[in-house]
Every structure is written in C-alpha cells, then in structure tokens.
Amino acid sequence: MKRITCILCPRGCSVECSPGLEGDDYRIRGNSCPKGADYVLEEMLKPMRMLTTTVSTISTIHPRLPVRTSGKIPREMIFPAMKAIRKIMVEKPAVPGDVVVEDFLELGIDLISSGVWNGC
Amino acid sequence: MNDIFDVAVIGGGPAGIAAAVAASGRGARVALFEREGQLGGILKQCIHDGFGLFKFGESITGPEYGYRYQQMMRNLPVKIFTSTFLTELRRRENGFILKFVSPQGTLELEVPAVITATGCRERSGRQVFLHGDRPSGIFTAGQAQGFVNLYNALPGRRCVILGSGDIGLIMARRLTLEGVKVEGVYEIKSEPSGLTRNIVQCLEDFSIPLHLSTTVREIHGRRRIEAVTVCRVDEKMREIPGFSRRIECDTLILSVGLIPENEILDSLDVFIDPDTHGPRVNQDQMTGIPGLFTCGNAQHVNDLVDYVSESGEIAGRAAAEYSGTGNHPVNMFSGSIPVESTGELLYQVPGIINLKGRDPVFYFRTRRTMKRGELSLSDESGRILYSRRYTFLRPPEMERFTLSVSAIPENTKKLILNLKEAGL
Numbered sequence: 001m002k003r004i005t006c007i008l009c010p011r012g013c014s015v016e017c018s019p020g021l022e023g024d025d026y027r028i029r030g031n032s033c034p035k036g037a038d039y040v041l042e043e044m045l046k047p048m049r050m051l052t053t054t055v056s057t058i059s060t061i062h063p064r065l066p067v068r069t070s071g072k073i074p075r076e077m078i079f080p081a082m083k084a085i086r087k088i089m090v091e092k093p094a095v096p097g098d099v100v101v102e103d104f105l106e107l108g109i110d111l112i113s114s115g116v117w118n119g120c
Numbered sequence: 121m122n123d124i125f126d127v128a129v130i131g132g133g134p135a136g137i138a139a140a141v142a143a144s145g146r147g148a149r150v151a152l153f154e155r156e157g158q159l160g161g162i163l164k165q166c167i168h169d170g171f172g173l174f175k176f177g178e179s180i181t182g183p184e185y186g187y188r189y190q191q192m193m194r195n196l197p198v199k200i201f202t203s204t205f206l207t208e209l210r211r212r213e214n215g216f217i218l219k220f221v222s223p224q225g226t227l228e229l230e231v232p233a234v235i236t237a238t239g240c241r242e243r244s245g246r247q248v249f250l251h252g253d254r255p256s257g258i259f260t261a262g263q264a265q266g267f268v269n270l271y272n273a274l275p276g277r278r279c280v281i282l283g284s285g286d287i288g289l290i291m292a293r294r295l296t297l298e299g300v301k302v303e304g305v306y307e308i309k310s311e312p313s314g315l316t317r318n319i320v321q322c323l324e325d326f327s328i329p330l331h332l333s334t335t336v337r338e339i340h341g342r343r344r345i346e347a348v349t350v351c352r353v354d355e356k357m358r359e360i361p362g363f364s365r366r367i368e369c370d371t372l373i374l375s376v377g378l379i380p381e382n383e384i385l386d387s388l389d390v391f392i393d394p395d396t397h398g399p400r401v402n403q404d405q406m407t408g409i410p411g412l413f414t415c416g417n418a419q420h421v422n423d424l425v426d427y428v429s430e431s432g433e434i435a436g437r438a439a440a441e442y443s444g445t446g447n448h449p450v451n452m453f454s455g456s457i458p459v460e461s462t463g464e465l466l467y468q469v470p471g472i473i474n475l476k477g478r479d480p481v482f483y484f485r486t487r488r489t490m491k492r493g494e495l496s497l498s499d500e501s502g503r504i505l506y507s508r509r510y511t512f513l514r515p516p517e518m519e520r521f522t523l524s525v526s527a528i529p530e531n532t533k534k535l536i537l538n539l540k541e542a543g544l
Binding site for chain 2: 011052056095096114116
C-alpha cells in the first residue's frame with residue numbers, strides 16, 4: 001500500500017493506493033474527485049515529470065540556455081536525461097520552441113529551448 | 121529628451137511589460153525603462169515550469185512566459201530603454217520629473233503618468249538574525265538560482281536550505297539535478313510555506329528531507345561556511361533547549377521572504393500599506409498620488425506571474441486613461457473608500473475602492489490553513505454585499521475574486537472584508 005499526495009488542486013488529498021485482488025486491479029481510497037484517482041494511479045505505476053534545466057552554450061557572456069522536455073518523461077529517466085544533457089553544447093542562436101535534440105533519449109519527446117539566445 | 125511620452129513604466133519584468141503593452145494598446149505614448157541589459161526581470165532565471173496556467177492555459181517556463189509578452193510588445197510603439205537606471209522621481213504640477221543614468225549618460229523626462237513595476241528583493245541572512253561567523257558560502261535562493269541558471273556557476277557541493285517557500289523548494293530540486301548534495305530543507309513554521317506540488321516534485325521525488333519547526337540558529341566557519349547548527353522551535357518560534365544538531369555543509373541557501381522594492385518612492389511620501397509593504401492602491405492600481413500607479417511584486421508579493429500580468433494590465437489601462445483624459449486629480453479621489461481586512465485575513469488588496477471606478481479584482485491570503493472558509497464583504501453597518509465559501513485555504517496560496525462596483529451603494533463609507541473558518 002502506498003500513500004500519495006495528490007497535487008491537482010490545493011486540497012492535496014492524501015490517497016491510499018493498494019493492489020487489488022486480481023492482477024492489474026488497484027484499490028484507491030481518500031481522493032475527493034475522479035481526477036485524483038487517475039493521477040494517483042499514474043503516480044503509482046509510472047510517474048511522469050516535466051524536466052526543466054539548462055544546457056551549455058559556446059558563449060561566455062550567456063553560457064547557459066534554458067531548455068525543457070516538450071512533454072513529460074518517466075521520473076526514473078530524470079538523472080539519465082541530465083547525464084545526456086551535460087554532453088550538449090549549443091552553437092546556434094535559439095528562441096523558445098526551437099528543437100535542441102529531436103526524439104530525446106528515444107522517449108518520443110524533444111528537448112526544446114525555453115529561452116532566448118541571440119548568439120553572442 | 122525630445123520625445124514626448126504619456127506614460128513612463130519603471131521596470132521591464134513581467135509587470136512592467138504587461139503595463140506597457142496595455143497602456144500602448146490604449147493609444148498612450150509609452151516609454152519603458154529597465155536597469156538590466158535585457159528585459160524579462162526575474163523570469164530570465166526562473167527556468168522551471170508552472171507559469172501561464174491562467175493566462176495561456178498551459179504550463180510553461182519563466183523565460184517562455186516573458187518571451188510571449190515581449191513579442192506582444194514588439195508590435196507596439198513602446199520605446200524601450202535598457203541599462204537605464206532611475207535615480208530620482210519627483211512631482212511636478214502636471215505630472216512627474218524622472219532622472220535616469222545609463223552608459224550613454226543622463227536622461228531627464230517629464231510625464232503625466234508613471235507606473236512603477238520595480239519588483240521585490242529577497243530577505244537576507246542579516247534580517248533573520250543568524251548568529252555566528254560571517255563566512256562566504258551563504259546565498260539567498262534567487263541569488264543561487266541566478267548563478268546556476270545564468271552564470272554557469274554552482275554555489276557549492278553540500279548545502280542546507282533554510283525556508284520551505286517555493287523558491288527554496290525549486291532550488292532544492294535544481295541543485296540536486298546539477299549534482300549538489302542537498303542535506304535538507306528546514307522550515308521554522310510547523311507547516312511548509314510552498315505549494316504541495318513543489319513539496320512532492322522537488323523534495324519527495326529526490327528524497328530530500330523537510331524538517332518543520334526547525335531553524336538555523338548558528339553558522340560556523342572562518343573563511344567558508346563549514347557547518348550550521350539547527351534547532352527545534354515551539355509554535356512561537358522560540359528555541360526548544362536540548363534539540364539542536366550540527367550539520368556539516370559548505371553552502372547555506374536562504375529562502376526567507378520577499379520584500380517589495382519601493383525606495384525610489386521615498387521622496388514622494390506615498391502611503392505604504394503595512395500589511396503588504398507596498399503602496400496602498402485603488403482598483404486601478406493607482407497610489408495615493410494622482411498619476412502614480414504601481415503593479416506586480418512592488419505592490420504586493422504574488423505567487424503567480426499570471427496575477428502579476430493582470431495587475432500590470434490594470435495599471436497600464438488606467439494610466440493611459442488618466443494621461444489621455446487629463447482627469448483632474450480631485451475627481452479621481454472623491455468617492456473613494458477604504459477596505460479593511462478582519463478575521464483570519466492575513467491581508468487583502470486593493471486597500472481603497474473608487475466608487476466611480478471599474479469593477480475591482482480582489483486578492484487575499486488567509487492567515488492560517490482552513491478546510492472551509494467563509495468570506496464576506498460588508499459595509500460599515502454590517503450589511504453583507506458579497507459572500508462566498510472556500511474549501512482548502514492555505515497562506516501560501518493567494519485567492520482572487522471580482523466584484524461589481526455597482527453592488528456597493530453610493531453612500532457607503534467603508535468596506536470590511538472578513539474571513540472566518542466555517543463549521544464542519
């Protein structure tokens with residue numbers, strides 16, 4: 001049995017999630033709404049997260065460019081993603097939305113710029 | 121300065137840009153002044169997401185949010201001055217005189233309306249009475265954020281964070297992602313100060329412990345910080361003897377509060393609300409001085425940039441109208457009444473309502489967490505003009521509601537806003 005805090009609204013319901021009697025079935029208790037049940041199930045089985053960080057640029061005046069994943073990635077991939085990101089060096093100017101790495105780590109999402117760099 | 125402007129906006133962060141866009145959109149000639157080399161203010165370094173949920177219906181990062189507003193401004197004839205610092209602001213008969221300094225020299229400007237969007241500062245260690253040595257290695261959370269995200273520098277290798285407000289929680293995650301060991305987050309109150317979402321995604325995700333009712337009492341280290349002593353405190357935040365612990369670290373991050381930055385207003389004798397630490401304003405974001413408007417964190421510290429933009433838009437629209445119509449100052453104030461906060465309200469804005477003005481947008485915070493709350497707005501006789509219920513009010517989460525100004529009878533002398541915990 002796991003106790004998970006739902007974050008969808010300020011209530012912050014403390015929800016219990018335990019395996020049910022048959023296989024994939026899960027018992028969920030403590031949520032105040034159905035969205036909470038969906039969220040907690042996902043958190044239990046495969047928690048997903050947006051990753052926001054910065055990458056190196058070749059500039060000394062603006063040495064970091066903010067980036068983020070274009071969608072959520074599995075929580076357990078956060079540190080492998082950071083390791084891969086440390087190898088990246090951006091050389092061209094960028095605006096929010098520009099793709100830095102396509103199909104990042106083959107997770108079906110891109111690593112995109114979230115900031116502006118004019119190349120200087 | 122040969123150009124003529126109707127509105128001068130001081131500050132090119134989210135509040136100032138929203139104000140400039142709104143004022144210019146109303147036909148005012150706008151000049152925007154920013155002391156840094158680039159616009160965007162604090163958004164440039166807030167690389168995490170969660171911004172824009174109300175404004176754009178999406179969760180985007182700080183830089184992205186700033187970029188979208190700058191793009192809006194690009195299509196408008198706003199004159200932008202960067203690396204330009206306001207040194208003096210004085211009243212004149214029909215407006216204000218502003219003096220600036222920049223790498224190009226000095227600049228002087230006379231305008232009928234001014235909007236200050238000067239943001240806020242972080243409270244420092246000096247202001248929270250940390251005892252002990254004065255070594256290096258102590259940073260405020262925003263300062264550390266700037267080092268990591270803009271300047272490619274880590275503050276240290278093993279850190280303790282004091283304060284569980286959102287910026288402290290965000291930095292706990294940020295530093296951990298960049299390989300810094302975050303030993304723990306310490307919070308003097310018995311409840312965390314930040315959003316639950318951040319407790320989960322910044323601390324629980326990384327198994328970073330949160331210690332409530334605990335604070336840093338003393339700093340140790342000669343040239344560089346070597347350790348801190350933390351201690352348990354009671355509900356009055358007094359140290360409980362016998363419950364202290366020494367923690368080895370090379371970095372202390374402080375997330376102990378934000379203070380609106382309004383020193384430039386000192387010479388103008390603007391009434392500052394003691395609860396918000398910013399100028400008291402009416403529903404048009406106008407201060408007690410006709411033609412002087414303020415918005416964003418300079419007026420009161422916000423949780424959401426979406427609300428900052430809203431306050432900027434209100435100020436910009438009102439400043440454009442004020443400078444355009446040549447509204448006589450006296451008319452703006454006749455029919456203005458104060459709003460008082462009572463009960464469990466920590467504070468509310470605006471502090472004044474102009475009965476001839478637009479429908480006000482109210483923001484308020486509760487003093488303590490409550491499962492069910494009842495908010496009511498009444499006149500001086502106790503007659504209720506507006507009321508509603510809330511579920512789950514917490515001090516870190518500011519609430520917003522709007523009111524029709526026509527709901528307030530013409531001869532009302534005072535408004536009283538009250539929050540109380542409702543029965544179960």
